[in-house]
Amino acid sequence: MNVKPSTTAVQLKHVNLAYPEVIGIRNQVPLLDSRYVPQIFLDNAASTKPFQCVSNFLQEIQPYYSNIHRGKGFDSSFCTQRYQEARHVVGEFVGWDCERDVVIPVRSTTEGINLLANIIHFAPGQTVLTTLLEHHSNDLPWRRQAKVEHLPVNEKGQLSLDELERHLKASNGRVRVVSVTGASNVTGTILPIHEIAVIAHKYGALVVVDGAQLVPHRQVQMRPHDDPSHIDFLVFSGHKMNCPLGVGAVVGHRNIFDAATPYQPGGGTVSSVHLDQVIWADTPNRNEAGTPNILGLFALARTIQVLESVGMEAVETHERYLTAQLLQGLAQLPQVKILGESNPETIQNRLGVVSFTVEGVHHALAAAILSYEWGIAVRNGCFCAQPLLRHLLKVTKKQDLLCQEEILQGNQHNVPGAVRASLGLHNTAADIQTLVEAVTCIARQQWQGNYKQDVITGEFSPQGFCFNFNDLPGFKTEPSNSFYR
Numbered sequence: 001m002n003v004k005p006s007t008t009a010v011q012l013k014h015v016n017l018a019y020p021e022v023i024g025i026r027n028q029v030p031l032l033d034s035r036y037v038p039q040i041f042l043d044n045a046a047s048t049k050p051f052q053c054v055s056n057f058l059q060e061i062q063p064y065y066s067n068i069h070r071g072k073g074f075d076s077s078f079c080t081q082r083y084q085e086a087r088h089v090v091g092e093f094v095g096w097d098c099e100r101d102v103v104i105p106v107r108s109t110t111e112g113i114n115l116l117a118n119i120i121h122f123a124p125g126q127t128v129l130t131t132l133l134e135h136h137s138n139d140l141p142w143r144r145q146a147k148v149e150h151l152p153v154n155e156k157g158q159l160s161l162d163e164l165e166r167h168l169k170a171s172n173g174r175v176r177v178v179s180v181t182g183a184s185n186v187t188g189t190i191l192p193i194h195e196i197a198v199i200a201h202k203y204g205a206l207v208v209v210d211g212a213q214l215v216p217h218r219q220v221q222m223r224p225h226d227d228p229s230h231i232d233f234l235v236f237s238g239h240k241m242n243c244p245l246g247v248g249a250v251v252g253h254r255n256i257f258d259a260a261t262p263y264q265p266g267g268g269t270v271s272s273v274h275l276d277q278v279i280w281a282d283t284p285n286r287n288e289a290g291t292p293n294i295l296g297l298f299a300l301a302r303t304i305q306v307l308e309s310v311g312m313e314a315v316e317t318h319e320r321y322l323t324a325q326l327l328q329g330l331a332q333l334p335q336v337k338i339l340g341e342s343n344p345e346t347i348q349n350r351l352g353v354v355s356f357t358v359e360g361v362h363h364a365l366a367a368a369i370l371s372y373e374w375g376i377a378v379r380n381g382c383f384c385a386q387p388l389l390r391h392l393l394k395v396t397k398k399q400d401l402l403c404q405e406e407i408l409q410g411n412q413h414n415v416p417g418a419v420r421a422s423l424g425l426h427n428t429a430a431d432i433q434t435l436v437e438a439v440t441c442i443a444r445q446q447w448q449g450n451y452k453q454d455v456i457t458g459e460f461s462p463q464g465f466c467f468n469f470n471d472l473p474g475f476k477t478e479p480s481n482s483f484y485r
C-alpha cells in the first residue's frame with residue numbers, strides 16, 4: 001500500500017526563476033473539444049526544449065562553420081579554437097581536472113556509456129556493479145563487456161550503502177566498475193554519488209555516474225582525483241538541459257582513454273596508418289572518429305553558460321518548490337500512487353521527476369487524456385527502466401510471464417507502467433495546479449473522450465479525433481518554389 005505523506009504543507013519559499021526564453025514552451029495545441037490551449041510541457045526528463053539564445057548563438061556562428069583540426073582556412077582555424085574552448089567550458093561545469101581528465105563529446109548519454117564500456121579494460125572475471133534503479137542505457141552497454149550485478153533497492157526505490165559495501169567486500173576485488181545513476185528517471189531519487197564513490201574506491205573500483213537526469217538540475221562536481229569521493233567518469237546529455245542539438249559528453253580519466261584502442265576507429269583517431277600497422281592518436285582525438293558534432297559541442301557549451309548565468313542553485317530551489325507542490329497535490333488523491341518516495345518533506349533528495357499510477361486507469365489512457373483534454377505533455381510506460389518498474393509496481397512472476405508472451409506475439413496492451421511528469425526550469429506553479437486538477441478528474445473517472453486502445457502499440461486514442469500536423473513545418477516540396485525559404 002502506498003504510504004500517504006503527511007498533508008501538512010512543506011513550507012518552501014517560491015522564488016520566481018529568471019531564465020531566458022525556451023523555444024516552443026507555450027505552443028498552442030489542439031484539444032478534443034476543438035479548443036486550442038498553450039501546452040503544458042512536463043516531459044523534460046525525456047528531452048527539454050531549447051533555449052532561444054543558444055539557437056541564436058548557433059545562427060551567429062554557423063556562417064563560420066567548417067571542419068576542425070587540419071583545415072588551414074580562417075573558418076577551420078576559428079572552429080578548431082572554439083571547439084577546444086567549448087571542451088573546457090563543459091569540463092569546468094562539472095569540476096574536471098583539466099590535466100588528468102578529458103571531455104569527449106558524444107551524441108547522448110547512451111553513446112557515452114557505450115564508449116566507456118568499450119574503453120575500460122576488464123580482466124577475465126571482473127564485473128560491473130550497478131543498481132536496480134538504472135535506465136537501460138546504464139545497464140545494457142555494460143552487459144556486453146562483463147557480468148553485471150544489480151544492487152537491490154527498497155520499495156521506495158532507495159539504495160542501501162551498507163548493501164553496497166557488503167557486496168564490494170564479498171566480491172574480493174572483482175568489481176571493476178560501480179556505475180550508478182545520479183538520479184532516477186522514474187522516481188527522481190538522487191543517489192549519494194560521492195558516498196558511493198568513497199565506498200567503491202575503498203574496494204578498488206572505478207566510479208561511473210550516469211548524469212543524464214542529475215546534471216541538468218543540480219550542480220554536480222567531480223571533485224579532485226586524490227579525494228576518495230571523486231567521480232571517475234561522468235556522462236550526460238545536452239538535450240535534457242535545454243540544448244538544441246543532439247550532443248552529450250563523457251568527462252573522465254585521460255589515462256584510461258589513452259590506454260584503450262578507440263571504440264570507433266576511423267578518420268581522425270590515428271597518428272599513422274600503414275597497411276599492416278596503425279599508431280593511434282592521443283586522447284581526445286583517438287576517441288573522436290570522423291567529423292565530430294562541432295556545432296553540437298558549441299551548443300552544449302553555450303547552454304552550460306546560460307545555465308550558469310541562471311544559477312544551478314536557483315534552478316534547484318525553483319524545481320524543489322514545484323516538486324513539493326506536485327507531491328502535495330497528488331497526495332490528496334487516494335487513487336493515485338506515487339512510485340518511490342512520495343513525502344514532500346524529503347524533496348532535497350529528489351528531482352522533479354514524479355511517476356504515478358491512477359487506480360483503475362491504464363497508464364497510457366491517463367497520458368492520452370492529459371494530452372487530448374488538457375494539453376499536458378507527459379510520458380507513460382516503463383521509461384527504459386523495466387526491471388525497476390516491475391519491482392516498484394510489484395509485478396508478479398506470473399503476470400510478467402503472461403506479459404512477455406503477449407509481447408512476443410506483438411501485443412503491448414498489457415505492459416505495466418506509470419505516468420511520469422517531469423519538471424523543467426520553465427514550469428510554473430500554474431502548470432502544476434492544472435496537472436493536479438487534471439489528475440483529480442482522471443482519478444474520479446471523469447473525461448470526455450471515448451478512448452480505444454491499439455492492442456499492438458498499447459496506446460489509447462480518442463475515437464473520431466486525431467492530431468493534424470499538416471500546417472506545421474514538414475518535408476513536402478512547395479511546387480511553386482524551387483528554393484526553400
Ligand code: PLP
Pocket residue numbers: 045046107108109110111135137138181183184185210212213237248
Ligand atoms: N540515463 C538516464 C537516467 C536517463 O534518464 C536517460 C534518458 O532518459 C538516459 C540515461 C539515456 O539518455 P540519452 O537518451 O540521452 O542517451
